[in-house]
Amino acid sequence: MNKTFQITLVALYVSLTGFCFLLSLAISGVYISWQTFAAAMAGWLLFCFLSVYFLGPVHLYFHGRLRQPVMEEEARLRDCFAEVLQRAGCVKKFRLRMAEVEGEEAFACNNNVIAVSKALLDRLTDEELKGVLAHELGHLMSKDTMVSWAFVTASDLPALVRRVFAILRPIIRRLLALTLITLVILFLFKPMLLMPVIAMALFLLTFSLLDRLFRWLRLVLSRQCEYKQDVYAHRLGYGAGLRDALKKLAQYGREQVNAYFILMNGTHPVIYQRIRRLEKLEGMRG
Numbered sequence: 001m002n003k004t005f006q007i008t009l010v011a012l013y014v015s016l017t018g019f020c021f022l023l024s025l026a027i028s029g030v031y032i033s034w035q036t037f038a039a040a041m042a043g044w045l046l047f048c049f050l051s052v053y054f055l056g057p058v059h060l061y062f063h064g065r066l067r068q069p070v071m072e073e074e075a076r077l078r079d080c081f082a083e084v085l086q087r088a089g090c091v092k093k094f095r096l097r098m099a100e101v102e103g104e105e106a107f108a109c110n111n112n113v114i115a116v117s118k119a120l121l122d123r124l125t126d127e128e129l130k131g132v133l134a135h136e137l138g139h140l141m142s143k144d145t146m147v148s149w150a151f152v153t154a155s156d157l158p159a160l161v162r163r164v165f166a167i168l169r170p171i172i173r174r175l176l177a178l179t180l181i182t183l184v185i186l187f188l189f190k191p192m193l194l195m196p197v198i199a200m201a202l203f204l205l206t207f208s209l210l211d212r213l214f215r216w217l218r219l220v221l222s223r224q225c226e227y228k229q230d231v232y233a234h235r236l237g238y239g240a241g242l243r244d245a246l247k248k249l250a251q252y253g254r255e256q257v258n259a260y261f262i263l264m265n266g267t268h269p270v271i272y273q274r275i276r277r278l279e280k281l282e283g284m285r286g
């Protein structure tokens with residue numbers, strides 16, 4: 001149910017971005033038939049949900065800080081992950097990478113990449129590493145990264161419009177009086193030329209309100225996904241290892257525990273709450 005709701009929410013978000021943009025074009029005077037509208041909406045949905053396959057690798061190439069593991073790292077990662085895949089009954093090929101980042105970190109990205117930082121690899125035992133790998137495998141098996149990329153890609157459309165307005169804003173401010181006179185002249189004599197400006201402004205205003213709501217709901221679902229993949233690791237038999245790994249992460253990191261901050265900004269739940277849930281799954285709590 002959680003996955004269905006997550007996909008539905010993101011699909012609605014993607015649809016709204018496309019609808020608002022096409023509506024702004026229609027207000028601007030661009031003729032859009034119902035057939036064109038339906039084709040554009042279907043293409044936009046498909047583009048966003050498949051962006052993990054083509055935009056993900058491009059983003060990783062230009063901005064990622066991942067490298068292939070050296071022999072000792074590769075041997076340990078491969079042996080641990082092979083056992084996790086066997087228990088999961090998965091034959092799909094995945095790529096294991098080292099993340100050149102500070103601190104202890106592990107994450108899944110694109111549709112087939114699991115990355116672990118050097119610091120985390122050094123601190124974890126094999127059982128703890130298997131628990132972390134099982135958790136990240138759950139994200140890829142559940143297509144969490146595909147849904148995340150659909151949301152990010154859809155949000156780039158209004159972001160592009162905002163960037164254009166941000167570039168023009170200093171010019172408009174410096175020429176404010178001239179701009180107001182120009183707008184009045186356009187309104188009086190060339191009202192059709194004013195409509196694109198109004199349409200884009202309405203698009204940004206409408207979407208900014210919707211964007212805040214959807215981003216908050218996505219944070220809520222993201223935290224639920226973390227709990228879900230903890231359960232997945234437990235079902236594979238790595239709940240204890242993951243619990244111990246989270247304890248080490250809590251020990252070495254400075255974890256945010258303020259409930260309001262997590263509610264409004266956190267992509268992950270409070271780490272101690274995840275530990276408590278795993279303790280309950282492992283039968284350590286009533």
